[in-house]
Amino acid sequence: xxxxxxxxxxxxxxxxxxxxxxxxxxxxxxxLRALIHLxxxxxxxxxxxPSRLGAALRLNSAGTTALLDRLERQGLVRRRxxxxxxxxxxxxxxxxxxxxxxxxxxxxxxxxxxxxxxxxPAELDVVHRYLTTVLQAAASDSDASTATTTGKPPTP
Amino acid sequence: xxxxxxxxxxxxxxxxxxxxxxxxxxxxxxxLRALIHLxxxxxxxxxxxPSRLGAALRLNSAGTTALLDRLERQGLVRRRxxxxxxxxxxxxxxxxxxxxxxxxxxxxxxxxxxxxxxxxPAELDVVHRYLTTVLQAAASDSDASTATTTGKPPTP
DNA sequence: GCTAGTATCTCGCCGAGCGAGATACTTGGT
DNA sequence: ACCAAGTATCTCGCTCGGCGAGATACTAGC
Numbered sequence: 001x002x003x004x005x006x007x008x009x010x011x012x013x014x015x016x017x018x019x020x021x022x023x024x025x026x027x028x029x030x031x032l033r034a035l036i037h038l039x040x041x042x043x044x045x046x047x048x049x050p051s052r053l054g055a056a057l058r059l060n061s062a063g064t065t066a067l068l069d070r071l072e073r074q075g076l077v078r079r080r081x082x083x084x085x086x087x088x089x090x091x092x093x094x095x096x097x098x099x100x101x102x103x104x105x106x107x108x109x110x111x112x113x114x115x116x117x118x119x120x121p122a123e124l125d126v127v128h129r130y131l132t133t134v135l136q137a138a139a140s141d142s143d144a145s146t147a148t149t150t151g152k153p154p155t156p
Numbered sequence: 157x158x159x160x161x162x163x164x165x166x167x168x169x170x171x172x173x174x175x176x177x178x179x180x181x182x183x184x185x186x187x188l189r190a191l192i193h194l195x196x197x198x199x200x201x202x203x204x205x206p207s208r209l210g211a212a213l214r215l216n217s218a219g220t221t222a223l224l225d226r227l228e229r230q231g232l233v234r235r236r237x238x239x240x241x242x243x244x245x246x247x248x249x250x251x252x253x254x255x256x257x258x259x260x261x262x263x264x265x266x267x268x269x270x271x272x273x274x275x276x277p278a279e280l281d282v283v284h285r286y287l288t289t290v291l292q293a294a295a296s297d298s299d300a301s302t303a304t305t306t307g308k309p310p311t312p
Numbered sequence: 313g314c315t316a317g318t319a320t321c322t323c324g325c326c327g328a329g330c331g332a333g334a335t336a337c338t339t340g341g342t
Numbered sequence: 343a344c345c346a347a348g349t350a351t352c353t354c355g356c357t358c359g360g361c362g363a364g365a366t367a368c369t370a371g372c
Contacts, residue, residue, distance in 0.1 A: 003280065004261070004268050006287045008192075010163070011170045013294045019214070028359075036164075050320065058175070063360045065321055070359090087319045087368045105160070111293045112160050118289060123282045124159065130275060130283045131162045137267045138169045184328075207350065219329045221352055226328095243337045243350045 007134070021104050027074065032104075033057055034067055038077060038093050039101045048091040076100065163290070177260050183230070188260075189213055190223055194233060194249050195257045204247040205238075232256065 022032040037056050041048040054064035068091070071077045076097040082088035116124060178188040193212050197204040210220035224247070227233045232253040238244035272280060 001265060001269055001272070003272065003284060003287070004265050006284060006291070007166065007170070007268070010287055010291050010294070011167045013291055014163070014167045015171065017294060030359075051318095059359095060361060061320065062322080062362075066359070085319085085369070089320065108294075109157060109160050112163070112290065113157055115286075115289045115293050116157070116159065119282070119286060123286070126275075126279045126282050127286045128159060128162065130271075130279070131159070131166055133271045133274065134268065135162065135166050135169055137271050138166070138173060138264075186328075205350080206352095215328095216330060217351065218331080218353080222328070241338070241350085245351065 017108070018104075025100065027070070030057060030059070030067060031070060034071060035076065035093075035097055035101060038091060039097065042093050050089055050091065053091065071097075173264070174260075181256065183226070186213060186215075186223060187226060190227060191232065191249075191253055191257060194247060195253065198249050206245055206247065209247065 018032055019029055022029050027035075034053060034057060037053060038048050041052075050061070050064050050068060053059075053067075054061060057064075057067075059067065068077065068079065072079060074096075076094055078092050078094060079089050080092060082090050119127070174188055175185055178185050183191075190209060190213060193209060194204050197208075206220050206224060207217070209215075209223075210217060213220075213223075215223065224233065224235065228235060230252075232250055234248050234250060235245045236248060238246050275283070
């Protein structure tokens with residue numbers, strides 16, 4: 001099935017771009033993934049904590065701490081004790097992180113918007129519908145084996 | 157643009173599946189990528205060599221050697237001296253590697269074929285056209301900065 | 313207050329990947 | 343034929359991301 005290979009190729013290409021971007025900015029792929037997660041959480045209004053981040057990236061606590069040390073050292077995030085529950089640490093993304101996110105997704109979005117120009121709105125709807133279905137299929141399958149992945153709205 | 161987020165989500169999901177599969181089979185993400193590359197090369201009839209593999213995965217020669225040691229130890233590939241040019245090593249994938257590839261892509265393909273059932277052929281064509289365009293856009297952009305692997309000309 | 317539970321951090325270790333250099337072979341000039 | 347330059351792969355020593363185990367700081371129930 002040609003779409004399988006195509007999807008895989010797209011995945012590889014996106015990955016590659018991510019890795020290149022990360023290397024160019026002196027951070028690791030994990031750091032970039034963390035950044036994306038944090039920006040997503042920020043946009044969604046959820047407040048991010050080390051444990052949630054660690055769960056999302058499949059890191060244990062030690063690794064998560066090290067990751068946050070790195071990000072904090074680079075001035076991308078800040079740790080602040082939650083005054084309600086002083087065991088917890090809340091993570092806030094700094095301006096610099098937002099800008100970094102922009103500089104990564106900006107060109108990508110520009111490209112994709114440009115590409116979208118070649119397609120009729122109805123066609124883009126089809127693509128959207130297809131990708132949504134694929135995503136659900138893939139997610140439902142791997143969710144079966146995954147226990148505590150934070151931030152999964154479905155499965156009531 | 158919703159398609160951007162959707163594509164990223166699909167990428168993440170595919171990645172995640174890959175990582176899980178790799179972990180379950182006692183290999184690393186790099187090993188899985190290598191396997192995919194080798195199986196692709198095998199199917200395409202190109203003969204794989206360490207340098208090409210290393211270039212594809214963005215590893216330097218030392219890393220590539222270590223990777224091949226791992227794969228060979230697991231009985232997934234075999235190294236053989238090229239009798240035409242005895243500096244070269246040609247890599248052949250073992251039966252076990254094929255089976256592993258099947259067990260990874262099999263379910264994925266099944267899922268995707270099933271998903272495709274909900275769409276008309278014309279709609280799948282649209283999706284195919286869209287993904288191809290996206291791939292080209294992404295690839296052309298990152299190709300610009302990519303040079304040969306074992307020789308980094310830029311950044312003085 | 314004492315004990316159990318939770319969130320995060322510290323310590324020591326493993327192993328993937330890197331840079332530099334070694335080794336084995338080919339190729340072109342003389 | 344021989345030797346210098348080039349190419350493909352491997353070896354060695356090192357760095358650093360991530361892991362397991364345990365320490366620390368706090369909250370909640372009795």
